[in-house]
Amino acid sequence: MQANQTSNMRRTLLMGLSAGAFLNACGGGAGDDIGLQPRIIDFGADRANALVGETVRLTAVFANGSGRIEPMIGTVSSGIAVQSPPLAGPTRFRLIVRNGNAQVERELMMPVGYRNRYRVLAQSFNVARHAAVALGDGSVLAIGGSRGNFTLSNKLTRYDPATERFSDIGQLASGREYHSATVLADGRVLVVGGTISLAGFGASELIDPRSGAVTATGALQKHRQGHTATRLNDGRVLVIGGWGPGGDALGKHASAEIWDPTTGRFRLLPALMQTTRAGHTATLLNDGRVLVAGGFSGMAAYRFAERFDPATETFTAVASVHNEVRAMHGAHRLSDGSVLLLGGENASGSAASSAVLRYVPAQQRVDSAASLTAPRSIVASVLGAGDRVLLFGGADINLLATSTAESWQPDSGAAPLAAMPRTRIWHSTTMLADGRVLILGGEDHQHHFVGDALLYE
Structure with missing residues (x-):
């Protein structure tokens, strides 16, 4: 009797050990299985794109x-x-x-594209020459x-992508444009x-949003x-050029100043740019x-590009294949x-350009790149995933408002x-967090407000 009980206990114990080993081999264990090599059996999605x-x-x-999945999960x-x-x-x-x-990995590429359409928001909003961040x-926030x-206007208006509504949240001390x-x-x-x-x-x-x-x-x-205002890596803000009193004979500035968040004050830099500028771009490298x-x-010795060094607070000219005046263009790192420099207009403000230029830091030079599909100035553009730039409206070759839009990518133009x-x-x-683009305000070719707020998706 005792021998049978011992035999049954051993059989039960062995069966339990076998079942546990099977669950661990299938990934059903509560923790890591020390000494076993991790394995990926399958990794997939519910759709191809x-x-x-x-x-x-x-x-x-x-x-x-x-296991873990990167990014975002x-x-x-x-x-x-x-x-x-939501994928952007x-x-x-x-x-x-x-x-x-021990570690094993597997990748899954999920193509994500646009429907290439616009959806008009239910709430209209008349505004132009504002700032939006x-x-x-x-x-x-539209300012x-x-x-x-x-x-x-001095109004501060917030757009909530969850409700797709606009609401005023505060006021500046004074109305502003440009x-x-x-x-x-x-x-x-x-x-x-x-x-x-x-x-x-x-x-x-300063706005607390x-x-x-x-x-x-x-x-x-x-x-x-x-002018331009660029936040530096140390938190200060570099303000460059623009039109205004104290500039050259045409009112354009070669000066720059820095706002320091620790003091709340602007300090005029001793060094000047090599060229007076207004309607330019400034891109953090x-x-x-x-x-x-x-x-x-208004300078005869115009230099298309230069570089500001915050360590020395000085400007250095950059070699460029193009040294003609170009203003009101777009810029994206x-x-x-x-850095891409897209479109813009000539010195007299009489014609737009389709040219695209590219600054490559390793060469410290601005060279030509594949052109836009059409001339475009007063460029309104965003940088999306995969280095894809999306450009909407602006001024056509005759500097009249246009409804056209296009994209530009390094590998396909x-x-x-x-x-x-x-x-x-x-x-x-x-650019919204989910990859859609909010297109807000503006004027049409007859200088009437365009109140339709759009989502490009």
Whole structure:
């Protein structure tokens, strides 16, 4: 009797050990299986491709380890589907299964494209020559501009992508247009310069986008519009060029100044640019320096581009295949650190250009790239996933408002997009977190407000 009981206990124990070993081999164990090599059995999605703003469901089947999916997802369980956040562009997912020091990986590329269409939002919004910035919470803040009143607007209007509604959250001390708006490291927004409706008001303003509260900060040493404002890596803001009192005979500045968040004041730099500029671009480079390119200028010895070094606070000319005046163009830094300069107009402001230039830091030179499909100035553009630039409206070759749109990519050049429902100039384009583009305000070719707010998706 005792021998039979012992035999039964041994049989039960062995069966339990075998069942546990089977579950661990299939990835069903509660933890890592020490000493076993991690394995990926399958990694797939519920579809072969997606559209911008859509989510996908990913399923990973693996054994002998713990798994996670990057980016955006994190830890996953074997065989359990997980949903991605809305996708803003082509996304390469990576499954990593790890057991101790052993690790295996597998990638899944999810193509994500646009429907190439516009959707008119239910709420209209008349505004032009304003500033618009994307905020950390995914909303967009439209600041000032002309809104159809007898004076420039001082309103701060937030767009909520979840509700697709606009709401006023605060007011500047004065109405402005042709001003700049720069998002600071702490999320506040610095508003500088422009045409100001309140006589004698020269202060810049700080916006808290969470509360809508606005406080005055230091005044520019030289009043400017058509300038640029660039946040440096150390948190300071570099303000360059523009039109205004104290410039050259045509009112254009070669000067620059820096706003310091620790003091709230602007300091005029001793060094001048090599060229007076207004309507130029200033793009932060990977090494912390700033590429300054183009702009209207009254100087005979015009240099198309120069570079600002925040360590020495000096400007150095950049070699360029092109040294003719180009202003009101677009500029975007690509993932490889180079800078695209797209479109713009000539010195007299009489014709737009289709030319695209590219600054390559390793060569420290501006060279030609594949042209746009059509001349375009007063460029309104955004940089999307995969270094794809999307350009909407602006001025055509005759500097009249256009409804055309196009994209530009380093590997394929330019391609037309669906035209907007109406011609549009002096509008803003803002890339949303899910990859769609908010196209806001502007005027048509007859200088009437375009109140239709669009989502390109």
